[in-house]
Amino acid sequence: MAAVVVAALSFPLAGPAGAVPQWASVAAAGRWTPPALPDTPMAPAAARRLDAAVTQALKGSADETPGAWVGVWSPTLGVRVKAYGKAALPRTPARVDDHNFMGSITKTVTATAVLQQVAKGTMKVTDTVRDLDPSLATQFPEIAGLTIDQLLGMRSGLPDYANEPAGVLRLIAADPKRQFTPRQLIEIALAANEIQPAGTPGYSTTNYIILGELLAKVTGRTPAQLLNDVFAEAGMPQSALPAPGTRAPRPRSHGYIGPSSADELAAFGAPAGLAGTDVVGWNLSWGRAGGGAYTTVEDLGRWGALGLGTALLPKKLGDRRIALASQNPQGYGWGLFVEPGDWITHTGQVIGWEASVRQNTRTGEVVVVMVNSTSGLSTITSAVDQALAP
Numbered sequence: 192m193a194a195v196v197v198a199a200l201s202f203p204l205a206g207p208a209g210a211v212p213q214w215a216s217v218a219a220a221g222r223w224t225p226p227a228l229p230d231t232p233m234a235p236a237a238a239r240r241l242d243a244a245v246t247q248a249l250k251g252s253a254d255e256t257p258g259a260w261v262g263v264w265s266p267t268l269g270v271r272v273k274a275y276g277k278a279a280l281p282r283t284p285a286r287v288d289d290h291n292f293m294g295s296i297t298k299t300v301t302a303t304a305v306l307q308q309v310a311k312g313t314m315k316v317t318d319t320v321r322d323l324d325p326s327l328a329t330q331f332p333e334i335a336g337l338t339i340d341q342l343l344g345m346r347s348g349l350p351d352y353a354n355e356p357a358g359v360l361r362l363i364a365a366d367p368k369r370q371f372t373p374r375q376l377i378e379i380a381l382a383a384n385e386i387q388p389a390g391t392p393g394y395s396t397t398n399y400i401i402l403g404e405l406l407a408k409v410t411g412r413t414p415a416q417l418l419n420d421v422f423a424e425a426g427m428p429q430s431a432l433p434a435p436g437t438r439a440p441r442p443r444s445h446g447y448i449g450p451s452s453a454d455e456l457a458a459f460g461a462p463a464g465l466a467g468t469d470v471v472g473w474n475l476s477w478g479r480a481g482g483g484a485y486t487t488v489e490d491l492g493r494w495g496a497l498g499l500g501t502a503l504l505p506k507k508l509g510d511r512r513i514a515l516a517s518q519n520p521q522g523y524g525w526g527l528f529v530e531p532g533d534w535i536t537h538t539g540q541v542i543g544w545e546a547s548v549r550q551n552t553r554t555g556e557v558v559v560v561m562v563n564s565t566s567g568l569s570t571i572t573s574a575v576d577q578a579l580a581p
Contacts, residue, residue, distance in 0.1 A: 221505055221506055222502060222503070222504070222505065222506060222509070223498060223501045223502050223504055223505070223506045223508075223509025223510065224502065224506070225496060225497060225498045225501070225502050225550065225552070225555065226551075226552070226553070226554060226555030227555055228264050228496050228555055228557065229264055229265060229266045229269060229270055229555070230270065231269045231270065232269050232270055232271070233263065233265070233268055233269035233270055233271040234268070234269060237268050237269070237271075237578075238271050240578050241261070241263065241271055241273075241575065241578040241579070242273065242275070243578075244574040244575065244577060244578035245259055245261055245273075245275050245571060245574055245575065245578070246275055246276075247574065248570050248571050248573070248574035249275060249276045249571070251570070252449070252564070252567050252570045252571075253449070253450065253451045253566075253567075253570065254449030254450065254451045254452050254564040254565065254566045254567040254570070255447070255449040255450060255467075255564065255567075256276070256447075256449065256562045256563065256564035256567030256570065256571065257276050257277040257278070257279070257280055257285075257445075257447060257563055257564065258274065258275060258276035258277045258278050258285035258289075258444060258562065258563050259274070259275045259276055259285070259560065259561065259562050259567075259571045260273075260274045260275075260285065260287070260289065260291065260487075260488040260559070260560070260561040260562075261273055261274075261275070261488065261559065261560050261561075261571070261575055262488045262489065262491070262492040262557070262558070262559040263556075263557075263558055263559075263575070263579065264492060264495075264496065264555075264556065264557040264558075265556045265558075265579065266554050266555060266556060267556075268579065272287055272488060272489060272492070273287065274286050274287050274289060274488070278442070278443070278444040278445065278563065279444060279445040279469075279471075280445070280447070280469070283445075285444065286442055287487070287488060287489065288429070288442055288487055288489075289442050289443060289444045289487065289488075290429060290439035290440055290441075290442065290443040290444070290485045290486070290487055291439070291443070291444050291446075291485060291486065291487070291488075291544050291546065291561045291563060292439060292446065292475065292478075292483070292484070292485045292539075292541050292543065292544040292546075293430075293484055293485065293486045293491060293539045293544070293546040293561070294478070294482045294538075294539025294540045294541040294544060294545060294546060295396065295481065295482045295537065295538065295539040295540060296484070296486075296491070296494075296499075296537050296538070296539035296546055296547075296548055297399075297418070297432065297478065297480065297481060297482050297483055297484040297539065298396075298399050298480075298481055298482070298526050298537065299494070299499040299500050299526045299527055299537050300418045300421050300422065300432070300484060300494075300500060301399050301402055301403060301406075301414070301418060301480045301481070301526065302343055302399075302402075302500065302512075302525050302526020302527070303421050303499075303500030303501075303503055303504065303526065304406060304414075304417045304418055304420075304421050305339065305343060305402055305405075305406060305525075305526075306343075306504050306508055306512065306525060306526075307421070307503065307504065308406065308409060308410065309339070309508065310504060310505050310508055313409050313410070314339060314405070314409055315339070316338065316339045316340040316343070317338055317339070317340065318338065318339050319335065319336050319337060319338050320334050320335050320336070320337050320401065320405065321335040321336065323339075323405045323408055323409055324404060324405055324408040327374075327401075327404055327405070327408070330374065331377055331378075331381060333381055333386055334347070334349070334377070334381075334401060336389060337349075337389055337401070339402070339405070340525075341389060341390065341398075342398040342399070342401055342402050342405075343398070343402065343524075343525040343526060344392075344515060344519060344523060344524060344525055345392060345393060345394050345395060345398060345521065345523045346389075346390055346391065346392050346393075346519075347389060347391075347395065347397075347398050348386055348387030348388050348389050348390065348391035348393065349380060349381075349386060349387075349393075349395050349397045349398060350380050350381075350383045350385040350386065350393075350395060350397065351380065351394065351395040351396050351397055352376045352377070352379045352380035352383075352396065352397050352400070352477075353396055353459075353477070354395075354459070355379075355380070355383045355385070355459070356458075356459055356460055357379075357382065357383055357460070358379055358380070358383065358459065359371065359376065359379055359477050360456055360459040360460065360461055360542075361459055361460030361461055362379075363461075363473070363474075363477060363542065364456060364460075364461035364462055364465065365461075365462075367470065367472070367473040367474060368436075368472075368473070368474050369474060369476075370435060370436060370474055370476045371435075371476045371477045372476075373400050373403060373404050373479055373480075374404070376397070376400050376477060376479070377397060377400055377401060377404075380395070380397040392519065392520060392521045392523070393521075394521070394523065396481035396482060397481075398481075399480050399481035399482075400479060400480060400481050402480060403479060403480030403481070406480075414432065414479065414480040415431075415432045415433070415434065418431075418432040418480065418484065419431050419432060421500065421503065422484075422490075424503055425493060425494060425497055425500070425503060426493060427486065427490040427493050427494060428490070429486060429487040429489070429490045430484060430485065430486040430487070430490045430491075430494075431484060431485060432479075432480070432483055432484040433483070433484075433485065435474065435475070435476030435479070435483070436474045436475070436476055438471065438472070439485035440485075443471070443485075444471075444544070444563040445469050445470075445471040445543075445563060446469070446470045446471060446473075446541075446542065446543020446544045446563050446564070446565070447467070447468065447469055447470065447543060447563060447564050447565070448465045448466060448467070448468040448470060448542065448543065448564075448565050449466060449467075449564045449565060449566065449567060450466045451566050452542075452564065452565030452566035452567075453465040453466035453468075455565075455566060456542070456565075470542050470543040471543070473542060473543070475541060478541055482539060482540075482541055483541075486546075488559050488561055491546065491548050491559045491561065492548075492557055492559045494548060495548040495549065495550045495557035495558070495559060496550065496555070496557050498513075498535060498550055498552065499526070499527045499535055499536075499537060499548065499550065500526070501513065501527075501535075511525075512524050512525045512526070512527070513527075513529065513535060513552065516528060516529035516535070517529045530549070532551065533551050533552050533553040533554070534549050534550070534551050534552075535549065535550055535552055536548065536549035536550070537549075538568065540565065540566075540568070541565075542565055543563065543564070543565055544561070544562065544563055544564075544565070545561070545562050545564070545565065545566065545567060545568035546559070546560065546561040546562070546568070547559070547560050547561075547568060547572055558575065558579070560572045560575055
């Protein structure tokens with residue numbers, strides 16, 4: 192945990208669609224402080240425009256997305272939190288309090304846990320894998336000289352164990368119940384034999400699997416324990432990194448492979464014929480500290496309001512986190528992206544679910560979108576953006 196104890200948090204369970212959550216401030220002395228969230232419900236006309244846009248987008252989704260969960264906390268438009276469509280086919284309606292997997296948004300939580308250790312002085316961003324875990328460096332000498340900074344900022348040059356033709360996706364499709372250990376995932380990535388020189392930018396979940404291993408070595412606790420401490424500190428009681436192979440708690444959505452995502456998976460060696468598959472029972476042990484957490488739309492809104500965890504860090508470290516993303520050619524800092532217009536953001540994708548969260552660090556606006564299809568996010572986020580446009 193961070194050196195400064197956070198003030199007690201108050202966060203209610205999900206309420207009816209459009210309800211305004213009463214979130215307590217987490218501002219503490221010396222912390223990076225986000226703008227205040229709005230607390231006024233969205234005007235009826237704006238709410239109807241948003242609802243119509245999302246409903247229409249679901250009907251036209253190329254990935255046949257069953258459901259969407261949308262949260263908007265806007266200082267100009269107000270607050271709207273609602274679930275649309277189906278949480279599970281054929282008839283289970285989506286609910287605001289449904290749990291969904293958030294994929295790579297998990298990285299923002301892992302990065303926060305790492306930076307909290309940096310703030311405590313138990314690790315430095317200049318430390319290498321060899322410095323922190325000699326046994327891991329010995330097993331994988333290719334990663335021994337990589338620094339925390341390079342791993343956090345996606346500048347390690349390592350390939351992604353998922354996004355490779357010989358990677359994990361074909362193995363998952365062949366055996367959806369298969370359990371992967373972190374070191375097996377690292378081994379799969381390195382077997383691709385596509386390692387670039389350290390310092391080369393390139394998005395790769397492999398970095399965050401390694402960071403999870405380093406956290407465990409330094410603290411003597413599992414990545415799940417550490418990430419769940421961050422969720423608790425953030426006031427997110429409906430979010431967790433579960434034990435590998437564990438489903439999200441009820442109420443939960445079912446995740447699906449739609450037609451477009453079936454084609455994408457086939458490009459990575461998965462068999463044909465996966466379109467329409469319900470993956471709620473598939474093992475997500477391949478996500479772990481890089482993509483294995485679940486959440487709800489309101490909890491993820493809370494995370495967005497905290498600057499994707501930046502508000503849980505000392506001010507200087509939080510400022511540096513965002514500045515580094517702004518300076519990186521690919522817009523990636525220590526566990527988050529920076530986009531034009533003062534937005535910090537991250538998206539996430541696992542087989543069956545996608546999500547996005549973004550915060551405007553100037554206005555405080557937060558927008559969350561979650562879907563229960565593998566490649567349906569962009570359709571819904573585009574509809575939300577159009578509905579929110581002036």
